[in-house]
Structures are given as C-alpha cells and as structure tokens.
Amino acid sequence: xxxxxxxxxxLTAQEGEFITINCSYSVGISALHWLQQHPGGGIVSLFMLxxxxxxxxxxxxxxxxxxxxxxLHITASHPRDSAVYICAAMGGGGADxxxxxxxxxxxxxx
Amino acid sequence: NAxxxxxxxxxxxxxxxxxxxxxxxMKGHSHVYWYRQLPEEGLKFMVYLQKENIIDESGMPKExxxxxxxxxxxxxxxxxxxxxxDSAAYFCASSPTGIEQYFGPGTRLTVT
Numbered sequence: 001x002x003x004x005x006x007x008x009x010x011l012t013a014q015e016g017e018f019i020t021i022n023c024s025y026s027v028g029i030s031a032l033h034w035l036q037q038h039p040g041g042g043i044v045s046l047f048m049l050x051x052x053x054x055x056x057x058x059x060x061x062x063x064x065x066x067x068x069x070x071x072l073h074i075t076a077s078h079p080r081d082s083a084v085y086i087c088a089a090m091g092g093g094g095a096d097x098x099x100x101x102x103x104x105x106x107x108x109x110x
Numbered sequence: 111n112a113x114x115x116x117x118x119x120x121x122x123x124x125x126x127x128x129x130x131x132x133x134x135x136m137k138g139h140s141h142v143y144w145y146r147q148l149p150e151e152g153l154k155f156m157v158y159l160q161k162e163n164i165i166d167e168s169g170m171p172k173e174x175x176x177x178x179x180x181x182x183x184x185x186x187x188x189x190x191x192x193x194x195x196d197s198a199a200y201f202c203a204s205s206p207t208g209i210e211q212y213f214g215p216g217t218r219l220t221v222t
Binding site: 030031033035041042043044045048086088090096097098099100101102103 | 143145147152153154155156157158165166169199201208209210211212213215216218
C-alpha cells in the first residue's frame with residue numbers, strides 16, 4: 001500500500017511570498033497529481049507529473065522519482081491561492097485509483 | 111467539451127433509505143473513478159470502472175455499496191440502507207486513458 005505524506009499540514013503566508021508544499025510517497029508510482037480544493041469543495045486538477053518539472057502560470061510542480069518526492073511551488077502568492085492543496089499518487093501499492101495525501105491548508109493574507 | 115457532471119450536488123437521505131449518485135464522464139472518457147471524502151478527512155479511493163466492467167473495487171465497503179458504469183448512461187454509485195457514517199462528499203473523476211483524471215464537482219450526501 002502506498003503511503004503519501006504531505007508537509008506542511010497548514011501554511012499561512014503573506015501575499016507575494018514564495019510557497020513550497022512537499023509530498024513524499026513510499027512506493028514507485030506511474031504518475032503524481034497535484035489537486036486544489038477550494039472552500040465549497042470542488043476539486044481542480046493542477047498537474048499530473050511522471051518526471052521532471054511542469055509550469056502553469058505562477059504554479060510549478062517538480063518530481064524526483066529516485067527520491068520519491070514532489071514539490072508544488074507558488075510564486076508571487078495571492079489571497080485567491082488560499083485553498084487546500086492535495087498530492088495524490090497513481091499506481092504502486094495495488095489499488096488502481098489515486099492515493100491521496102491529507103492536504104495542505106494554505107492561507108495567503110493580504 | 112463539458113466537464114465531468116455529477117448529480118445531485120446535494121442529497122439528503124434518512125437512515126435506511128437508498129442513495130443513488132450519478133456521474134457523467136467527459137465525452138470520450140471510458141474510465142471512471144469514485145472517491146469519498148469523509149468530514150475532516152482526506153479523499154479515499156472507492157472503485158474504478160470502465161464501460162460495463164468493475165476493474166478495482168478494493169476501496170469499496172463490502173456491504174451496502176455498489177457501482178456500475180453501463181454501456182449507455184452515467185456511472186451510478188448506489189448506497190443501500192444509508193447510515194449516518196455514510197455522510198460525506200462523493201467525487202467521481204473520469205479519464206480517457208486511466209492516468210490523468212478530471213474531477214466532478216461532487217455530491218454531498220447528508221444522512222439524517
């Protein structure tokens with residue numbers, strides 16, 4: 001069974017700060033997802049990674065397959081980035097669905 | 111291309127009733143996943159289906175829960191004889207390949 005750990009659990013930062021959220025997993029995977037969940041609960045898929053780095057606007061996601069570790073970065077953070085960020089591992093551990101981390105509650109203060 | 115649709119968005123059932131949750135995948139997507147998010151907990155995988163087949167139901171409770179994805183129409187998650195502990199948000203996700211996943215808005219089930 002794949003174990004997915006995220007850190008930090010909670011993060012409060014000032015507008016404009018550079019944000020890093022970390023994710024580690026225990027078993028080799030086929031892909032890693034980063035998701036965003038806003039209050040009200042809808043889930044948006046931000047990235048799917050199997051290697052290297054992806055960038056979309058102010059968001060950057062990286063993955064190190066050898067170290068079983070991924071990071072999500074937010075540059076020039078803004079209050080509208082406030083949400084729960086969830087990493088989820090695909091493959092490894094037997095089940096076909098995603099295995100989710102507990103999420104990082106991010107609050108960006110103006 | 112419309113996104114993944116789920117209905118109803120909110121569902122209230124009394125203990126002992128049945129709940130039926132529907133998920134219409136994106137056009138061209140033949141893979142459907144169901145996930146559950148209990149209050150104050152993370153998301154958990156329940157079941158993975160392709161058209162007319164259950165591929166992996168290892169996350170589904172053994173009793174009262176069933177899922178189907180017929181040749182025509184939406185995928186259905188069915189919960190019989192609901193109990194208070196079934197109150198949760200149920201999300202489905204669809205995929206064209208089984209790897210990238212697109213999430214629906216969720217159905218919030220409340221059991222009274």
